Amino acid sequence: MSEHSTYTPGTAVEKWLDDRLPVIRFAKEHLMDFPTPKNLNYWWTFGAILVMCLGVQIVTGVILAMHYTPHVDLAFNAVEHIRRDVNGGRIIQATHAVGASMFFVALYIHMFRGLFYGSYKAPREIIWILGVLIFILTVATAFMGYILPWGQMSFWGATVISNIFSAIPVVGENIKQLVLGGFAVGNPTLNRFFSLHYLLPFVIAAIVGLHIWALHVPGNNNPIGVEVKESRDTVPFHPYYTMKDLFAMVLFMIPFAWFVFFAPDILGHPDNYIMANSQVTPAHIVPEWYLLPFYTILRAIDFNVLFIDSKLGGVIAMGGALVMLLIVPWLDTSKVRSGTFRPLFKWFFALFAINFVALTYLGAQPAEGIYTVLAKVCTAYYFLYFLVILPVLSRIETPKPLPTSISESVLGKAHA
Amino acid sequence: MATQAEHSSTNRRDFLYVATGAVGAVGAAAVVWPLINQLNPDASTLALASIEFDVSAIPEGQSVTIMWRGLPVFVRHRTTAEIEEARAVPLSDLKDPETDAQRIKEGHDQWLVMIANCTHLGCIPVGEAGDFDGWFCPCHGSHYDSAGRIRRGPAPKNLVVPPYEFVSDTLIQIG
Numbered sequence A: 001m002s003e004h005s006t007y008t009p010g011t012a013v014e015k016w017l018d019d020r021l022p023v024i025r026f027a028k029e030h031l032m033d034f035p036t037p038k039n040l041n042y043w044w045t046f047g048a049i050l051v052m053c054l055g056v057q058i059v060t061g062v063i064l065a066m067h068y069t070p071h072v073d074l075a076f077n078a079v080e081h082i083r084r085d086v087n088g089g090r091i092i093q094a095t096h097a098v099g100a101s102m103f104f105v106a107l108y109i110h111m112f113r114g115l116f117y118g119s120y121k122a123p124r125e126i127i128w129i130l131g132v133l134i135f136i137l138t139v140a141t142a143f144m145g146y147i148l149p150w151g152q153m154s155f156w157g158a159t160v161i162s163n164i165f166s167a168i169p170v171v172g173e174n175i176k177q178l179v180l181g182g183f184a185v186g187n188p189t190l191n192r193f194f195s196l197h198y199l200l201p202f203v204i205a206a207i208v209g210l211h212i213w214a215l216h217v218p219g220n221n222n223p224i225g226v227e228v229k230e231s232r233d234t235v236p237f238h239p240y241y242t243m244k245d246l247f248a249m250v251l252f253m254i255p256f257a258w259f260v261f262f263a264p265d266i267l268g269h270p271d272n273y274i275m276a277n278s279q280v281t282p283a284h285i286v287p288e289w290y291l292l293p294f295y296t297i298l299r300a301i302d303f304n305v306l307f308i309d310s311k312l313g314g315v316i317a318m319g320g321a322l323v324m325l326l327i328v329p330w331l332d333t334s335k336v337r338s339g340t341f342r343p344l345f346k347w348f349f350a351l352f353a354i355n356f357v358a359l360t361y362l363g364a365q366p367a368e369g370i371y372t373v374l375a376k377v378c379t380a381y382y383f384l385y386f387l388v389i390l391p392v393l394s395r396i397e398t399p400k401p402l403p404t405s406i407s408e409s410v411l412g413k414a415h416a
Numbered sequence B: 001m002a003t004q005a006e007h008s009s010t011n012r013r014d015f016l017y018v019a020t021g022a023v024g025a026v027g028a029a030a031v032v033w034p035l036i037n038q039l040n041p042d043a044s045t046l047a048l049a050s051i052e053f054d055v056s057a058i059p060e061g062q063s064v065t066i067m068w069r070g071l072p073v074f075v076r077h078r079t080t081a082e083i084e085e086a087r088a089v090p091l092s093d094l095k096d097p098e099t100d101a102q103r104i105k106e107g108h109d110q111w112l113v114m115i116a117n118c119t120h121l122g123c124i125p126v127g128e129a130g131d132f133d134g135w136f137c138p139c140h141g142s143h144y145d146s147a148g149r150i151r152r153g154p155a156p157k158n159l160v161v162p163p164y165e166f167v168s169d170t171l172i173q174i175g
Helices: A012-020 A023-032 A042-067 A075-084 A089-116 A125-147 A152-165 A172-180 A187-215 A237-262 A289-300 A310-331 A343-363 A370-396 A406-415 B004-037 B043-049 B080-088
Strands: A035-037 A234-236 B051-054 B063-068 B071-077 B111-115 B126-129 B133-137 B142-145 B150-152 B164-166 B171-174
Touching (some): A012 A023, A023 A237, A042 A089, A042 A237, A089 A237, A089 A343, A125 A310, A152 A172, A234 A237, A289 A310, A289 A370, A310 A370, A343 A370, B111 B171
Antiparallel strands (some): B051 B171, B071 B111, B133 B142
16 A cells, blocks of 8 residues: 555655655655544544554653653652652653553553454564554653652662562672662662663653554554455545544543542552661552552462472563463464454453553552462463464354445445 | 586675674674673772671661661571570471571570561561561561561562671671
């Protein structure tokens, strides 16, 4: 779809520019005239919403860095200084902190949309893989950002997570010291995390560029999963989807703004308003909500498997839960993309979504009693879904008949 | 089909090509290493690697937490009952078998010196708590006994005894 061109330079200046650096041609082809399936629903607006989220985080983050001091003695007060003294700092800091949560809301919806509509299937595997890389980098960036206010949860979250490295056999302790720049979380750790927290969003932005580039080769998937066959299956991106995306962004900003203005701390943890103290551990360490599903998987492995002890086992499971996403395009071999036409898949997918919410809930509960049992069950289903259910369903399921084209499905709906 | 002569000249070029590449790779690695090594603990961090501490102020049955290399360290003045309890435990009951004697300095049986980070994920256990009259880690529920040995819970190892020695009867040097 990228080969045909719709741009004719209108003036001599445009012609001159087009012969040297065809940016206007590029923008017209990819941001305005790009043929987009005409049946995309609102789940498809989260890509644009995520671009907005990244923009919000970068703009507010660059501003916060102007007022912040990455030093163990000053960092905690610097954040309070931003919230109390800096002009508008109260709102800008809250936007950045709430923005991280909203970013993950949009990320998870975007990923679940891809999983339901089979957007990872050929020829879109690379788009999916780049997306998983963006997700992992975003997790790392958010984690390092949470260290910067230097509260109790910042410090102990960093301690617990950096101890994950010490689970690696033989070289684990050395890697941990290399990461922390000391024997425990301290000033060198805070400095390097600040540096990387500033860098990684730009790396993410670059991969987002590749993600969209890869998207513009085959074009969008769509809710019925049938490829575009003719031009009447599509509408130009502008104004149809620019406006739809903008409208969705406005809707998305309503809860975002509510949190920023009325409950900026509700998603955080009160312990993070106590300055970091390396001699006192909070009674109950919890990561930010968006990391809870993976934290549950880490904790669920509390038993030894052969020569792998429980600590290393937990780390492998948590890492595996993320890395496994990379091979999803080859685990689900069903030719039908959209879950709408897969009668069995639908139910397992719904259960997977509920299971993911349950993993989130369990991560916030103490690791005892019924919670540890449920954590094991939910972790098992997470892995079974990808490693067993998807490959088996691909073989045994009889999908419903597909519409022959996007236009047929749209018009059929109108008649019904 | 290539002749023998062509083969040998190609091989010579291949050799130079690979040799140049290899030298280049070694050079690149030599440049990259300092960029990674700067992440390792710096001289000011390592300078704190050895400290002295006077234990005489700690009454029996109490502990203090001191800092060594940025890590908290428990120094506990154990009661006779605690020592006896630790000695009575058969090694077969232990997940990470160590006798009480291996965890203290001979002749200083009442002093227990340990890094205060749980060997699971590094939280600080609470003293005089848990089911074995030792320490209890609230993060993920590890119980340690009165010799700091892991008895129950997810932690894989006993609380770590740092390298230390008694410089005099009351002065210890850690590190």
